[in-house]
Amino acid sequence: NAGVTQxxxxxxxxxxxxxxxxxxxxxxxxxxxxxxxxxxxGLRLIHYSVGAGITDQGEVPNGYNVSRSTTExxxxxxxxxxxxxxxxxxxxxxxxxxANYGYTFGSGTRLTVV
Amino acid sequence: xxxxxxxxxxxxxxxGALVLLxxxxxxxxxxxxxxxxxxxxxxxQLLLKYTTGATLVKGxxxxxxxxxxxxxxxxxxxxxxxxxxxxxxxxxVSPQGGKLIFGQGTELSVKP
Numbered sequence: 001n002a003g004v005t006q007x008x009x010x011x012x013x014x015x016x017x018x019x020x021x022x023x024x025x026x027x028x029x030x031x032x033x034x035x036x037x038x039x040x041x042g043l044r045l046i047h048y049s050v051g052a053g054i055t056d057q058g059e060v061p062n063g064y065n066v067s068r069s070t071t072e073x074x075x076x077x078x079x080x081x082x083x084x085x086x087x088x089x090x091x092x093x094x095x096x097x098x099a100n101y102g103y104t105f106g107s108g109t110r111l112t113v114v
Numbered sequence: 115x116x117x118x119x120x121x122x123x124x125x126x127x128x129x130g131a132l133v134l135l136x137x138x139x140x141x142x143x144x145x146x147x148x149x150x151x152x153x154x155x156x157x158x159q160l161l162l163k164y165t166t167g168a169t170l171v172k173g174x175x176x177x178x179x180x181x182x183x184x185x186x187x188x189x190x191x192x193x194x195x196x197x198x199x200x201x202x203x204x205x206x207v208s209p210q211g212g213k214l215i216f217g218q219g220t221e222l223s224v225k226p
Binding site: 031032033035040041042043044045048049050056058059090092094096101102103104105106107108 | 123146148150156157158159160163165204208211212213214215216217218219
């Protein structure tokens with residue numbers, strides 16, 4: 001019963017480097033989304049997807065790309081890392097129907113950009 | 115735009131006392147509403163949710179919340195606090211499928 005799996009758990013990047021944060025879920029959930037958590041700001045939505053092949057921007061999409069080629073996977077790409085992207089990143093997934101609606105979160109990736 | 119306001123970034127209660135965490139939302143349509151809990155260095159865990167039906171919602175660990183449309187509120191309560199309830203709590207609204215908009219969080223401290 002894995003739920004939502006995020007890798008890596010910790011990462012240090014140099015300014016300008018690129019990387020991909022991985023997110024996978026094994027619950028056959030239609031909805032998946034990425035958030036960043038910063039002190040005093042709660043969680044802010046970066047990108048989200050309502051199904052394979054469909055993605056959309058959230059509140060803070062600049063500097064990030066996503067794709068959803070399968071139901072299970074929703075990777076987040078940092079194109080050119082900046083210190084302002086230092087944060088904790090969470091991936092989440094949810095079923096689409098009312099009874100199944102309620103996001104399950106991964107354990108997070110703590111990213112530091114130096 | 116949808117938004118969520120949590121009143122009080124820090125709340126402190128004594129063990130055994132009532133816990134009340136306040137959440138107000140703005141929405142032009144009836145939203146789905148959620149409370150999540152986050153323990154240090156962990157992800158978020160769903161406490162309870164309101165989607166349709168009964169406005170008093172019971173969740174895990176003895177928590178409950180009441181959806182009051184007229185007050186646009188979804189306050190979280192627990193009759194008797196336990197030391198293990200110390201954590202950060204987030205209220206969230208879902209204005210459409212796939213999106214969650216979070217409040218800024220309330221850190222709950224429980225004094226012995």
